[in-house]
Amino acid sequence: MNTSLAAPRSALDAAFADLVEELTARFHAGEVIDTDEILRNHPEHAERLRDLLPALKLLADLSTSTVGSNPINRVTTNDEPLAGLLGDFRLIREVGRGGMGIVYEAEQISLNRRVALKVLPFAATMDPRPLQRFRNEAQAAACLHHPNIVPVHGVGCDRGMHYYAMQLIEGQTLAEVIKNLTPGPLPETGRGRTIFSPPHPLRGERGWG
Amino acid sequence: MLDRAAAGDASARARLLSRHRQKLRNLIALRLDPRLAARFDPSDVVQESLAEADRRLAVYLNERPMPFYLWLRELTLQRLIDLHRRHMRTQKRTVRREEARLSYLSDDSIRQLGDRLIDQASGPSRRLENKLAARRLHQALAELSERDRDVIVLRHLEQLSVKEIAALLEISPGAVKVRHVRALERLRRLIGEEDRS
Numbered sequence: 001m002n003t004s005l006a007a008p009r010s011a012l013d014a015a016f017a018d019l020v021e022e023l024t025a026r027f028h029a030g031e032v033i034d035t036d037e038i039l040r041n042h043p044e045h046a047e048r049l050r051d052l053l054p055a056l057k058l059l060a061d062l063s064t065s066t067v068g069s070n071p072i073n074r075v076t077t078n079d080e081p082l083a084g085l086l087g088d089f090r091l092i093r094e095v096g097r098g099g100m101g102i103v104y105e106a107e108q109i110s111l112n113r114r115v116a117l118k119v120l121p122f123a124a125t126m127d128p129r130p131l132q133r134f135r136n137e138a139q140a141a142a143c144l145h146h147p148n149i150v151p152v153h154g155v156g157c158d159r160g161m162h163y164y165a166m167q168l169i170e171g172q173t174l175a176e177v178i179k180n181l182t183p184g185p186l187p188e189t190g191r192g193r194t195i196f197s198p199p200h201p202l203r204g205e206r207g208w209g
Numbered sequence: 210m211l212d213r214a215a216a217g218d219a220s221a222r223a224r225l226l227s228r229h230r231q232k233l234r235n236l237i238a239l240r241l242d243p244r245l246a247a248r249f250d251p252s253d254v255v256q257e258s259l260a261e262a263d264r265r266l267a268v269y270l271n272e273r274p275m276p277f278y279l280w281l282r283e284l285t286l287q288r289l290i291d292l293h294r295r296h297m298r299t300q301k302r303t304v305r306r307e308e309a310r311l312s313y314l315s316d317d318s319i320r321q322l323g324d325r326l327i328d329q330a331s332g333p334s335r336r337l338e339n340k341l342a343a344r345r346l347h348q349a350l351a352e353l354s355e356r357d358r359d360v361i362v363l364r365h366l367e368q369l370s371v372k373e374i375a376a377l378l379e380i381s382p383g384a385v386k387v388r389h390v391r392a393l394e395r396l397r398r399l400i401g402e403e404d405r406s
Contacts, residue, residue, distance in 0.1 A: 013390075017389065
């Protein structure tokens, strides 16, 4: 205690500022900190720190409840393979796959809604052509407004995975519809359309080439 | 990654632009005027700024006037300011006044912030406690000087690193830490005063 009191005030200030910064970083990382232990380990700062800790903890708690607790922050910067989260989307299940990608049922976290998420396989992004086709497909679909064309909500890329989000439409796949077809005239859907209206996002614009 | 993007690596470029998406989204969510929040999604603002960043990336990579995230942050904040200006004509003067502020956090958004934090508090048992804490906190934040508030907002709400804040404020990392402590101490006193009153 005597030695620290003898230290120049500015040096003490800087050391204290370092300690507060260290604690801030640990709070933000979601660490549970034993404050008594910190106070014991830093007797020279104990008084100031004791006064400051409640405010620091309050700020950290409240800000991590908006920022840090969101797991996306931690996932997006590394190179892990597809692991449940893609940008703003939490993957729920695979609903189908085709030559141009895999379609997942997903939850858009920020808007809390279900969407269909089409993801270009990672390998395909190594070659610029499928990537360009994938983008063209998303952009073309996004330009179209028609009740029989699945609306595109947005396009994105996270950890090198390219994806676009579409409205999720519950129903049968085209393959299922065809399988269930009985011989005879084409059945009509409830809206008076023939089965050639897309019953499922999987069919999307791929059906038209 | 910056160098790879500068060298024309398309996937590095895409990753570079998307890795800060969530952080930028929080940046906007904290500040989007509550009156506009029903019409505009923060993600859309971010999407537009990232598209703009993509267009201007070559110039940035050439000059690199500031750390990359701070550059994105500035573009994104500028988008938000434009959005506020376009859609809140009656308050043009307010917006213009706030533009000068570094952290660009209006008193309104600070007031909202407390409520938003309460909404996200987990579990009913912690709610009341959090509610009181959040209310005291945002009252205190509103009373802080701009200089103190900036450093608290940047460090805690935006969770910028000390290095990033130092670059933004054009002071040394050591000075950022000291300023942070001073701001916390003043905040602590303000919260303390409310306790007594």
